[in-house]
Amino acid sequence: xxxxxxxxxxxxxxxxxxxxxxxxxxxxxxxxxxxxxxxxxxxxxxxxxxxxxxxxxxxxxxxxxxxxxxxxxxxxxxxxxxxxxxxxxxxxxxxxxxxxxxxxxxxxxxxxxxxxxxxxxxxxxx
Numbered sequence: 001x002x003x004x005x006x007x008x009x010x011x012x013x014x015x016x017x018x019x020x021x022x023x024x025x026x027x028x029x030x031x032x033x034x035x036x037x038x039x040x041x042x043x044x045x046x047x048x049x050x051x052x053x054x055x056x057x058x059x060x061x062x063x064x065x066x067x068x069x070x071x072x073x074x075x076x077x078x079x080x081x082x083x084x085x086x087x088x089x090x091x092x093x094x095x096x097x098x099x100x101x102x103x104x105x106x107x108x109x110x111x112x113x114x115x116x117x118x119x120x121x122x123x124x125x126x
Contacts, residue, residue, distance in 0.1 A: 016118040021081025022125065040125040043080045047073060051115055054092065058104040066104065067096035073111070080122060084114040 022036070029035040050073040057066035074089035076082075088111040095102050 016082065016084050016114065017121045018081035018083045021079075021083075025080075037126045039080055040122045043076055043082070044119060044123050044126075047076060047082075047085070047115055047119065050076065051112060054089075054111060055108055058092075058108045061104070063096040063099050067093045070096065070111075077118075082114070082118045082122065085111060085118055088114045 025036045025039060050069060053069040054066065054073060057063075057069050070089045070093035074086045074093060077086035077089060088107070092104070092107045092111060095104070095107065
């Protein structure tokens with residue numbers, strides 16, 4: 001893990017959920033639709049499963065799978081505005097793609113911490 005990664009992972013703070021993304025989703029809703037609720041429900045349901053897949057890949061040191069699963073959670077997170085989850089997934093994906101010798105357990109733990117913070121915020125959107 002580089003000093004930049006370690007610094008990033010130890011200094012994440014502020015709003016875990018990007019209000020601009022949430023507002024954009026609200027603006028996309030047509031009257032009578034529940035786009036934000038549906039998107040948030042899907043994230044709350046699928047993100048923990050995606051994290052488990054990341055953890056399994058890291059434990060098995062399967063870097064191709066780790067990059068792929070981190071990318072999937074990153075994409076989901078960007079779409080809902082879970083910016084710190086997305087950023088933590090970016091570090092995992094980037095290191096795995098470069099097949100960098102790093103502390104993947106620490107990187108994946110940062111994804112879990114950020115997900116634990118943002119999931120209640122996203123669930124409250126429903």
